[in-house]
Amino acid sequence: MAERNGPIVRMPLRVRYHECDQQGIVFHAHYLAYADMASFEVFKALFGSHAVLLERGVDVVVAESTVRYLAPCRFDDDLSVEPHVERLGTTSLALRYEIRRDGTLAAEVTNRYVWVDPEALRPTAPPGDVRDAFREFT
Template sequence: MGEVFTHRLRVRYSECDQQGVVFNGHYLFFYDVALTEMWRALIGDYGQMVEHGYDLVVAEARIRYREGARFDDLLDVSMPVAHLGTTSMIVRPVFRVEGRLIADGEVRHVFIDPASKSKREMPAEVRSALEPCLDGTGQAAASRG
C-alpha cells in the first residue's frame, strides 16, 4: 500500500439533512476539497497546471454510503490513488469518523486540454508525484485509461 493522503474537515450544520446526517450530495464536495488539498500538498498550484495546458475533469463518480456523518463530526477523507493511466487517474476515497467507515467510493478523472477540452496525456510531474500514493489495487482499473 502506498502513502495515503488524508484531509480532515468538520461537518457543518448546513451540510446535514432533516434526518440529522450529512446530505448525500455533500460527500462529492468533501472529496473535491480533499483532492484540492492533496494536489496542493503533493503537486503544487493547480492553476499553474492549467496555465501549462492541462486540466482535470471528473468522468465518473460513485459513492457507497455506510453510515451517516453528523453535525460537528471530524470527517477524515483518505485519498488512495488506485490507478494512473495514460490520460486518467482513479482515486478511491474513504470517509471515516473516529475510525468508523462512513462512505467510500471511486472517482475517475481525465486530463484534458483546457482550450479544446480534448484528452491529454497526464503530465509527467503529476504522475511522479502521485506514484507513491498508488494503493496497489489498480489492476482491475487498468483498462479505463
Template structure:
C-alpha cells in the same frame, strides 16, 4: 507512512431533516479532498493549469457505510488508485476521526485534458510520477 489526509468538520447546513449529512454533500467533501490533494501533490491547482493541463471528472462512485452528523470531524484519506494513459482514479476513504468508523468510500476518475481545448491528452511523465507518489504524511486540517 500515512496517506494524504484532510480533516473536515460537519456543519449544520450540510445535514438534512434526518439529522445526518445529506447524501449530495459527500460529493462536495470528496471534491474538497481531491482539490487539497492536488495542492499537496502539484503545489497548487494553478501550477497544473500553467502547464496547459487540466482534469475533468468523468466518473464518481460513492459507497455509503454509516451516517455522519453535525459537528463530527471527518478524516478523508486520498490516494491514487489507478493510473491510465490519460485518466487516473483517486480513492477517498471517509472516516469519523474520533472512532475511525467507516462513513463512506468514493472512487473518482479524472481525464487529463488540454486546458484550452478540453481535449483528452496523455498524462505527462512528471505528473504521473507525482500522482504515483501522492502526498504521504500530509494532513490538511479544515476542522477548526
C-alpha cells in the same frame, strides 16, 4: 517519502449544520463535495496548487463518480478525508476518497478523472513528472 498505497493527504473536516438533512445525517451529495475539496488538497500537496497544473497545460475533469455509504455522519462530527490512488492510466486517474469518522470508514467516494488540455478540453496525457507524483502512491 510517499507512503505506498497510503493516502496522499489527510484532510480534516467538521460537518456543518447545513450539510445535514431532516434526519440529522449528512445529505448524500455532500460526500461528493468533500471529495472535491480533498482533490484540491491533493493538487496543493503534490504541485503547490491546482494553478500549477494549468500552467503545465493540463487539467482534470470528472468522468465518473461512485459513492458507498457505510455509516452515518452527523452535525459537528470530525471527519478525515483520505484520497488514495486507485488507478493511474495514460489519460485517466482514479482517486478513492475514504471518509472516516473516529477512524471508522463512513463513506467511500471514487472519482475517475480524465486529463485534458485546459483550453481544448480534449483528453491528453499529463507530463511525465505529474504522472510520477501520483505513481508514488500506487
